Amino acid sequence: xxxxxxxxxxxxxxxxxxxxxxxxxxxxxxxxxxxxxxxxxxxxxxxxxxxxxxxxxxxxxxxxxxxxxxxxxxxxxxxxxxxxxxxxxxxxxxxxxxxxxxxxxxxxxxxxxxxxxxxxxxxxxxxxxxxxxxxxxxxxxxxxxxxxxxxxxxxxxxxxxxxxxxxxxxxxxxxxxxxxxxxxxxxxxxxxxxxxxxxxxxxxxxxxxxxxxxxxxxxxxxxxxxxxxxxxxxxx
Numbered sequence: 001x002x003x004x005x006x007x008x009x010x011x012x013x014x015x016x017x018x019x020x021x022x023x024x025x026x027x028x029x030x031x032x033x034x035x036x037x038x039x040x041x042x043x044x045x046x047x048x049x050x051x052x053x054x055x056x057x058x059x060x061x062x063x064x065x066x067x068x069x070x071x072x073x074x075x076x077x078x079x080x081x082x083x084x085x086x087x088x089x090x091x092x093x094x095x096x097x098x099x100x101x102x103x104x105x106x107x108x109x110x111x112x113x114x115x116x117x118x119x120x121x122x123x124x125x126x127x128x129x130x131x132x133x134x135x136x137x138x139x140x141x142x143x144x145x146x147x148x149x150x151x152x153x154x155x156x157x158x159x160x161x162x163x164x165x166x167x168x169x170x171x172x173x174x175x176x177x178x179x180x181x182x183x184x185x186x187x188x189x190x191x192x193x194x195x196x197x198x199x200x201x202x203x204x205x206x207x208x209x210x211x212x213x214x215x216x217x218x219x220x221x222x223x224x225x226x227x228x229x230x231x232x233x234x235x236x
Contacts, residue, residue, distance in 0.1 A: 032109035032125045038148040039141075040101055042176040048074040049177065050224040055087045059214035060187055064088065071220075076102070078234045089216065090163050090185055097153050100139060106130055107139070117151045117166075120144050135159065149176060161186030172223050183216040 051071050057064045069083035077095045081087065100106055107127040115124050127139040135157050142152040149169055156162045163185055170179030 032111040032123075035111070035123055035125060035143050035145060035148075036101060036109050038145075039143055039150060039176070042148050042174070043098060043101070045226075046073075046075070046175050046177065047226050048072075048229045049175075050227070050229065051177075051220050052222045053081075053087075054219040054221075055083075055089070056217045057088050057214070058216075059088065059185075060211045072229055072233050074229050074231075074234070078231070080234050090160055090183060096136065096155055096157070097139065097141070097150075100127065100129075100136060106134075112140075115142060117142055120151065122151055147173065149173060161188065172225065175225055177220070177223060177225070179220055181216075181218040181220070183218070185214045185216065187212055187214050 049072075053069045053071050054066060055069060056066045064086050067083050067085035067087040069081050069085075069087050072078075072080045072082075073095075077099050079095050081089065107129050110126045110128065111123060112126045113124045115122050121144075122142040123145050125141050125143060127141070129136050129138070136155060137158060138156045140154040141150050143149065144151050147169075150167060152164070152166045154162065154164045163183060165184075166182045167178040168180035169177075172179070
């Protein structure tokens with residue numbers, strides 16, 4: 001005896017639509033993963049770097065003079081900034097996105113459209129963390145597919161709220177390293193180190209400002225890439 005399963009016409013139509021939806025979802029995920037892999041290939045050229053930074057901050061209620069700093073980075077996530085003045089950056093702001101992208105099991109990537117940024121067509125990719133209890137709640141990147149460079153990123157974390165960064169590239173774009181960064185932070189969630197708060201309160205307080213976001217602008221120059229950085233730099 002032979003048995004066959006019969007689906008009523010209406011249910012048959014639903015099954016086909018679900019199958020097509022699943023296939024389209026898979027194709028979107030494949031395209032997104034391909035783009036992420038290409039971006040990572042550029043990032044992975046960098047084992048370490050040292051760079052000079054000029055930092056300008058515009059945070060409501062806080063007056064901060066422009067500062068000069070030296071930034072050190074070493075794979076996988078070692079980061080240190082040395083400055084004589086007051087310089088504020090989002091906690092782990094330079095490493096969160098890179099660390100997330102490299103841990104492929106930590107997210108599902110979905111291609112969610114195209115957007116024009118600074119006259120360039122980008123692919124918008126949403127990164128959905130696989131750990132619901134992790135620090136990062138949601139991440140999104142906008143990638144120039146012709147150069148495999150991230151032009152914009154948006155990271156929502158439990159401790160720092162939403163941080164949006166835009167990137168400008170110069171002579172080090174072959175390594176995926178920007179020459180300028182503009183960072184927008186959520187003032188209510190953004191945490192300023194306690195020592196810095198004390199220093200700021202002793203110096204100057206800006207007029208009352210109701211803006212909900214703050215801006216941090218970085219100019220990055222004089223990169224030393226893959227020259228080797230001793231681990232003691234990150235411990236001192």
